[in-house]
Amino acid sequence: MDMQDCIEYCLTKTGSIHDYQPLWEADRVKVAGKIFAIVGDLNGRPSITLKCPPALAERLRDEHQEIIPGYHLNKALWNTLFLNGKLEEALVKNMIDISYQEVSALLPAYVKKAMAAGENPQAIK
Template sequence: MNISDLLSYCMDKPGAEQSVHSDWKATQIKVDDVMFALVHEVNGRPAVALKATSALADLLREEHKDVQPSEHLNKSYWSTVLLDGTLKDSQIYYLVDASLQQVLATRSPH
């Protein structure tokens, strides 16, 4: 998967907005002003940081060398997934959807 395909998938979510986080040289994807994906590069490789339950994050890291704790985010919940690694596109899309559901479920009411 490449960054362009990933951004298109994320931006197809209702209410999705993207902005640049200049300190991290990354693109944030948010819904209702809550980030669910952070698209960036890790050592020149395309990657995305996604939120999951701590149990799922641990499981993903154990099973896939291309899933690592995120550098700038809460490592218990946020994992960085390398897009050019061993995960199939369908698995990455599933994790994007799970991340969106996770942040929407945990946000504080307005």
């Protein structure tokens, strides 16, 4: 998967929106204002940074050379995946799914209810 494929897949998630943060030189994908994916270059290498449970984050780093602790984020909860073609697409998509679930689970109940009803979570106050 390349960076654009990752962004497009992230945008299939309910309530997700994409923007670009010039200061970070990175694309962000959010749900209800909360980031669940950061896509950009890390030292010239295309990458995506995603949230996941701590035990899984550590296990993935041990199993895959292309997965490192989240750059500039809480190392226990975030991983950076290098998009160099060495990671299987199914793994990258699964990690996007997990990141979205981790972030969505922390949203207030009224936001989750509104999203389930098809409302735009960005518009909910």
